[in-house]
Structure formats: C-alpha cells, structure tokens
Amino acid sequence: MPSREVFIYIPPLLRMLFYLASMLSLFIFIIGFYSRVSLWLRGREEPHDLLSRRLSILDLIRMSFFYFFSKDCLLARRVMKRSKPRGIMLIFIYWGLTILFIGTVTVALDHYLGLGILKGFFYLSFSLILDIAGLASFIGTVFFLIRRVFLSREIVSGWDDKPLLLMIAVIILTGFSVEGIRLAITEPPLMDLSFVGALFALIFKHLDVRPFFYSVIWSIHVFFALLFIGFIPFSKQFHMFAAQLTSQDSLYREESLQGLVHD
Amino acid sequence: MTEKKVSFVEGLTKRQLIELDACTRCSECLKWCPVQEVTGRKEISPPEKIRLYREFIENTEGLKAWILGSRIDRILLEDFVRAVYECTTCGACGDACEVGIFSQRLWPALRRKMVEIGLGPVGPQANLPKFVKETGNVYNKPPEERFSKWFPEDVKVHEKAELGYYAGCTGCYEAQPMVRGDVLVLDAIGEPFTMLPPEEEVCCGFPLFITGQWDMLEDLVKRLVSAYEARGVRMLISSCPCCVNIMARDWPSLYGSPLPFRIRHISQYVMDALRSGRLKINNGFRERLIYHDPCYLSRGVGVIEEPRYVLRSIPGIELIEFDRHGMNSRCCGAGGAARKVFHDNAIAMGRLTIDEAVEKGADKLILSCPACYSKVNEAMTDYEKKIEIVDIMELVARFIRS
Numbered sequence: 001m002p003s004r005e006v007f008i009y010i011p012p013l014l015r016m017l018f019y020l021a022s023m024l025s026l027f028i029f030i031i032g033f034y035s036r037v038s039l040w041l042r043g044r045e046e047p048h049d050l051l052s053r054r055l056s057i058l059d060l061i062r063m064s065f066f067y068f069f070s071k072d073c074l075l076a077r078r079v080m081k082r083s084k085p086r087g088i089m090l091i092f093i094y095w096g097l098t099i100l101f102i103g104t105v106t107v108a109l110d111h112y113l114g115l116g117i118l119k120g121f122f123y124l125s126f127s128l129i130l131d132i133a134g135l136a137s138f139i140g141t142v143f144f145l146i147r148r149v150f151l152s153r154e155i156v157s158g159w160d161d162k163p164l165l166l167m168i169a170v171i172i173l174t175g176f177s178v179e180g181i182r183l184a185i186t187e188p189p190l191m192d193l194s195f196v197g198a199l200f201a202l203i204f205k206h207l208d209v210r211p212f213f214y215s216v217i218w219s220i221h222v223f224f225a226l227l228f229i230g231f232i233p234f235s236k237q238f239h240m241f242a243a244q245l246t247s248q249d250s251l252y253r254e255e256s257l258q259g260l261v262h263d
Numbered sequence: 264m265t266e267k268k269v270s271f272v273e274g275l276t277k278r279q280l281i282e283l284d285a286c287t288r289c290s291e292c293l294k295w296c297p298v299q300e301v302t303g304r305k306e307i308s309p310p311e312k313i314r315l316y317r318e319f320i321e322n323t324e325g326l327k328a329w330i331l332g333s334r335i336d337r338i339l340l341e342d343f344v345r346a347v348y349e350c351t352t353c354g355a356c357g358d359a360c361e362v363g364i365f366s367q368r369l370w371p372a373l374r375r376k377m378v379e380i381g382l383g384p385v386g387p388q389a390n391l392p393k394f395v396k397e398t399g400n401v402y403n404k405p406p407e408e409r410f411s412k413w414f415p416e417d418v419k420v421h422e423k424a425e426l427g428y429y430a431g432c433t434g435c436y437e438a439q440p441m442v443r444g445d446v447l448v449l450d451a452i453g454e455p456f457t458m459l460p461p462e463e464e465v466c467c468g469f470p471l472f473i474t475g476q477w478d479m480l481e482d483l484v485k486r487l488v489s490a491y492e493a494r495g496v497r498m499l500i501s502s503c504p505c506c507v508n509i510m511a512r513d514w515p516s517l518y519g520s521p522l523p524f525r526i527r528h529i530s531q532y533v534m535d536a537l538r539s540g541r542l543k544i545n546n547g548f549r550e551r552l553i554y555h556d557p558c559y560l561s562r563g564v565g566v567i568e569e570p571r572y573v574l575r576s577i578p579g580i581e582l583i584e585f586d587r588h589g590m591n592s593r594c595c596g597a598g599g600a601a602r603k604v605f606h607d608n609a610i611a612m613g614r615l616t617i618d619e620a621v622e623k624g625a626d627k628l629i630l631s632c633p634a635c636y637s638k639v640n641e642a643m644t645d646y647e648k649k650i651e652i653v654d655i656m657e658l659v660a661r662f663i664r665s
Contacts, residue, residue, distance in 0.1 A: 031326070032326065035325065035326045036284065036325075039272060039280060039320070039324065039325065040277055040280045040281050040284070041277065042272050042273070042280070043272070043275050043276050043277030043278070043279065043280040043281075044273075044274060044275060044276045044277070045276070045277065046276050046278075046516070049276060049277075049278055050278075051276075051277055051278035051281055052276040052277040052278045052279075053277075055277065078361045078362070078363065079289075079361045082291050082359065082361060083291070086289070154290060154293065155288070155289075155290040155293075156288050156290050156293070156305055156308055156310040156311050156314070157288060158288060158314050161288060234326070234327075236286075236287065236288065238284050239284065239285050239286065239287045239362065241284075242281050242282075242284035242285035242362075243285040243287065243362035243363075245281050245285070246278070246281055246282050246285040246362050246363045246364055247285075247362050247363045248363075249278060249363060249365075250360075250362075250363025250364075250365065251363075253363070253365060257564065257565040258565050260511040260512060260526075260564045260565065261507060261511050261525075261526055261527055261528060261531065261564045261565070261566060262531075262565065
C-alpha cells in the first residue's frame with residue numbers, strides 16, 4: 001500500500017539536531033512574536049477604533065486567525081481589486097503555503113500519534129495536493145521575486161524583501177528535491193501522482209543519487225525552513241499577522257466613514 | 264550622530280503600530296501618490312516612510328535595541344522628517360493600500376512624533392501656533408478682517424440659532440468668493456443661522472493637527488464648542504473639508520465628550536434644502552462642469568454624492584468627472600500644510616488638475632475646498648492652460664441671486 005517512511009535516510013544524530021534546531025527556531029519565533037505584539041499593545045487607545053480598543057494578545061491572535069479564513073483573505077480581494085495577476089499569485093502563495101503547513105502538521109500527527117492515516121488512496125491524494133500546493137507557492141514566490149528584481153524602479157524594497165522571497169523559493173525547491181531523490185531511490189507504486197516530485201526524480205535518477213545526498217539536501221531544506229520560521233517576527237513577513245488585522249479594520253472603517261457626517 | 268531614549272511608540276494608537284508592521288511594500292500606493300507623480304522620488308514614498316519609522320522603533324525599543332542598545336541615526340531621522348512633511352496627507356495611498364493602512368490618519372500622528380522630539384514641523388509651519396495664539400488664525404491676519412472683506416451686507420446673522428456656520432481661516436483670508444457664496448446660499452435657504460464674532464471664530468485646529476503641533480488643540484476646541492453651544496447651535500456647517508474633518512473626527516475626543524451639535528459639510532445641508540424644496544435653482548446655463556473631490560471631504564468624511572447632487576440641480580449643466588474621482592481623487596497639491604513649504608510640488612499638482620480639466624473640455628473647474636481654491640488658482644498664474652475656477656456655493660449663489 002502506498003505510503004512513506006518519515007525521516008527516511010536521516011541518521012539518528014541528524015534527527016536529534018533537527019529537533020534541537022526546531023525548538024530553537026520555535027523559541028525565537030515565540031519571543032519575537034511576543035515582543036512585536038507587546039509593542040502594539042503599548043499603543044494609545046481610541047474607543048471607537050476597532051484595533052485601538054483595550055485588547056489582549058489573545059484578542060489579537062483570535063482576530064488575526066479568524067480573518068485568515070475570511071472570504072476577503074482567502075480570495076485576496078483587496079489585492080485582486082488593484083491587480084489581478086498579483087492577486088492570483090498571492091492566492092498561489094497563501095493557499096500553497098497554508099496547505100503545505102496543514103500537510104506538515106498532518107504528517108507530524110500521523111507520525112507521533114501513530115494514526116496510520118497516511119497510506120493508500122488518502123496518501124496518494126495527499127501527495128498530489130501537496131505537490132500542487134508546493135508548485136503554486138513556488139510560482140507565486142518566483143513571480144514576486146521577479147517583480148522585485150525587474151521592477152525595482154517602481155517598487156520600494158527593504159533589505160529583507162528579496163532574500164526572504166529567495167529563501168521561500170529555496171525551501172520549496174529543496175523540498176521537491178528531497179521528494180524527488182526519495183522517489184528516485186525507492187520508486188514507489190503510483191509515484192507519478194506526485195507529479196512535481198516525479199519530475200525531480202527523473203533528474204536525480206540520471207545523477208544516480210545516494211541516500212547520503214538525500215540527507216544533505218534534507219538538511220539544507222530544514223535549515224532554511226527553520227531559519228525562515230525564526231525570522232518571521234523580525235522581518236516584513238510579520239505582515240502575515242498584522243495585515244490580517246488592518247485589512248479587517250479597513251472594512252470597519254469604510255462603514256464608520258459614513259457615520260461621521262451622515263445620519 | 265545618535266539620539267537616545269526617544270520613544271517612537273508612545274502616542275501612536277494600537278492600530279497605527281499594527282499598520283507599521285502590516286505594510287508589505289507592495290508599492291501600489293506609489294502609483295496613486297501625488298507627490299510621487301510630481302517628484303518621482305521613492306525615498307519619500309509611503310512604504311519608505313513606514314520602513315524608516317519601523318527601523319526607528321526597532322533601533323530604540325525592539326528586541327534589537329534590547330540586545331544592541333538604543334541607537335538612532337540622526338541623518339535617517341532628518342530624511343524621514345522631510346519625507347513625512349513633504350506629503351500632502353491626501354490619503355490616496357491609504358485608499359490604494361492593499362492591507363488597509365489608514366494613512367490619512369497615520370501621517371499626522373508621525374508628524375506629531377517628530378514635533379515631540381524637536382525635529383518638526385518644517386519651515387513656516389513652525390509659526391502656526393504663534394499666529395493662532397496672537398490672531399486666532401493661521402495666516403497672521405487681523406481678526407477684525409476675518410469677515411469684513413467679503414461678508415454680504417444684506418445677509419442677516421442671528422444671535423442665536425440652531426444652525427451655525429463656521430467660515431474658517433482659509434476661506435476668510437484666501438478664498439473669499441467661496442465663503443461669500445456660502446452665506447448667500449444659506450441666506451437664500453432662509454433658515455436662521457448664527458456665526459461667532461470674528462475674534463471668537465478662531466482656527467478649528469486642523470493646521471496645527473496636520474503639522475503635528477497638538478498643544479493648543481484642546482483649548483481651541485473647547486472655546487469653539489462652548490461658544491456655539493451658548494448660541495444654541497444644533498448643527499454646525501462649514502464649507503472647508505479640513506475643518507469638517509477635524510470637527511467630526513477629533514473635536515469629540517479633544518472636547519472630552521460628544522459634541523452638543525452635529526457636523527455637516529455645506530453641500531450636505533444644501534442638498535437637503537434642494538430636496539425639501541427650501542432652495543430652488545430656477546436659472547441655469549449650458550456648460551460642462553468638472554468637479555474635483557477634496558481629499559478630506561471624500562476620503563476624509565465620505566461626502567461624495569452631495570456636491571454632485573447640488574451641481575446636477577443647476578438646470579442645463581453637464582457634469583463630467585476626472586479620471587480619478589470620489590474616494591480615489593487626486594490631490595490638487597494644497598493638502599497637509601505642505602503647500603507653502605513645498606511650493607513647487609503643490610503648483611505641479613495643481614497644474615495636473617488644471618490639465619485634465621482642460622483636456623476633458625470642461626468650461627469650469629468646480630471646487631469645494633478653500634485650500635484647493637487658493638492653490639489651484641495660484642497654479643494657474645503664469646500657466647498657459649486656463650480654465651475658470653469656481654467654488655460650488657459661489658456657483659449656486661450666482662443662480663439664486665440673478
């Protein structure tokens with residue numbers, strides 16, 4: 001029955017390093033997140049302002065989380081209104097990375113809780129969806145990277161804009177590479193369903209890759225992924241939380257605008 | 264050179280602090296920013312201002328400051344001051360903003376911070392508090408001349424009335440045909456209205472608010488609100504979008520409680536009068552009019568349809584639109600108290616408005632803001648393109664008096 005072994009070809013020492021690095025990355029993320037949100041909470045209160053009321057960190061997380069799944073956010077409506085290509089590419093990244101995140105959580109739950117759900121038809125569908133998600137987020141990331149590089153005269157970029165996009169692209173590419181190497185070595189049944197991974201497998205098959213190479217690419221993938229997570233609160237990427245709140249507030253503002261000098 | 268122990272967080276609202284983190288630097292706003300349109304300088308663009316300010320916070324109060332110590336680059340700070348004051352605060356960037364940053368409110372708050380740390384305001388803006396203190400207006404003109412040069416002799420102002428009219432400094436000293444039109448139209452409607460004596464009708468506070476000099480605001484607002492309340496005012500109207508904006512948005516918090524009267528722009532009041540039949544415009548003319556939405560009227564308080572309704576009530580006219588109108592209108596250059604400091608920018612922006620009005624074949628350019636009125640007229644001086652500039656109430660007054 002089609003399935004895959006987690007941490008295949010990863011020696012125990014590397015696994016341990018992975019857990020330590022994950023904890024460090026998560027720790028840095030939490031500290032950074034707390035430090036940034038604490039700063040917001042030091043802001044002045046304005047009773048009629050949705051975001052400037054008396055709020056706790058939990059309120060902000062709740063508001064941000066719920067808006068994440070609103071139609072506006074899911075369909076990138078505000079961006080779409082201004083530019084269809086950018087809106088579509090944002091949806092690619094947003095949906096792609098969200099699905100990849102859910103996928104990773106599913107793998108973790110399956111592995112640690114021993115659920116055994118990732119096999120057979122479910123596993124094949126899961127692999128296909130995750131491949132589509134990875135491809136979509138890669139296309140979106142490359143689009144925004146190209147935009148930042150080639151439209152640099154029209155766009156304002158900070159020092160972290162291009163490196164962050166490049167980092168996401170590297171994470172996705174190394175992710176597909178890891179999948180491709182595994183498929184090239186193990187050649188599981190119906191592997192073509194993971195069509196992007198299978199494409200990578202074709203290349204790696206010609207290169208005659210070994211499990212050691214897998215662990216190297218996997219380490220690079222993990223390194224950048226964990227670096228990215230830890231870096232989120234210290235970079236522009238924190239907009240993924242802040243923009244949820246301001247976008248939500250702007251809808252409220254459009255309504256409240258009418259209340260100022262209109263009955 | 265470095266500065267220490269300056270809080271860039273205190274004083275901003277929670278929303279504004281979140282907004283600073285929300286900017287993705289997508290740069291959509293650059294397409295709509297009028298200052299970008301005439302200068303093309305990205306270093307003074309909205310995302311760059313946000314990026315710089317965020318850097319000030321990180322360098323003084325963030326985790327970075329905690330680890331490396333609080334430090335700030337004075338040169339960067341001076342660049343920021345120039346950028347934030349060169350802005351007309353028109354808010355077009357906020358309208359275009361894909362993450363909903365309310366920039367029309369953010370920029371004044373950041374300017375206030377610059378004043379607090381002694382780097383703002385810029386140029387002659389620094390004189391505004393002194394002028395307001397000494398003369399009650401931002402133009403340093405004698406208060407006794409506030410109404411004397413334009414107020415029609417045959418219009419009666421009541422001692423007490425439910426309707427109050429606030430003329431405003433810019434209208435009284437720089438756009439007199441406009442405020443004259445206002446009172447002629449009010450007179451024609453016939454409802455008794457009251458005004459404060461010239462020495463009591465002091466600045467509404469907007470120029471001080473917009474330049475970040477907030478010290479006197481509370482006192483000014485309390486004086487004005489108490490004076491109108493004593494005259495029995497239940498609705499206060501003004502033709503100045505900036506005055507209306509601060510009255511509706513900030514007067515309640517500066518006064519400390521809800522205002523005892525409603526705030527309306529004159530076009531709203533006139534529209535109601537036309538609808539109810541209290542005002543009739545029987546005469547008209549066959550002309551093409553183009554209406555410019557003032558930033559603080561459209562984006563500021565959402566008054567977009569009312570001026571158009573008033574204009575369409577004039578028989579025979581054809582109303583045409585700028586490509587950018589309503590919530591997306593383009594600043595004429597007069598906003599943000601930048602017009603007297605960054606004069607060339609303001610003139611260039613004013614000429615863009617004139618250019619489009621002429622290209623579209625309009626016979627008259629209709630404005631409804633004294634600052635726009637003053638600046639666009641100035642922009643037409645020594646300019647090859649010409650168009651008649653008329654205030655909306657000035658125009659209405661022509662037809663009800665003829």
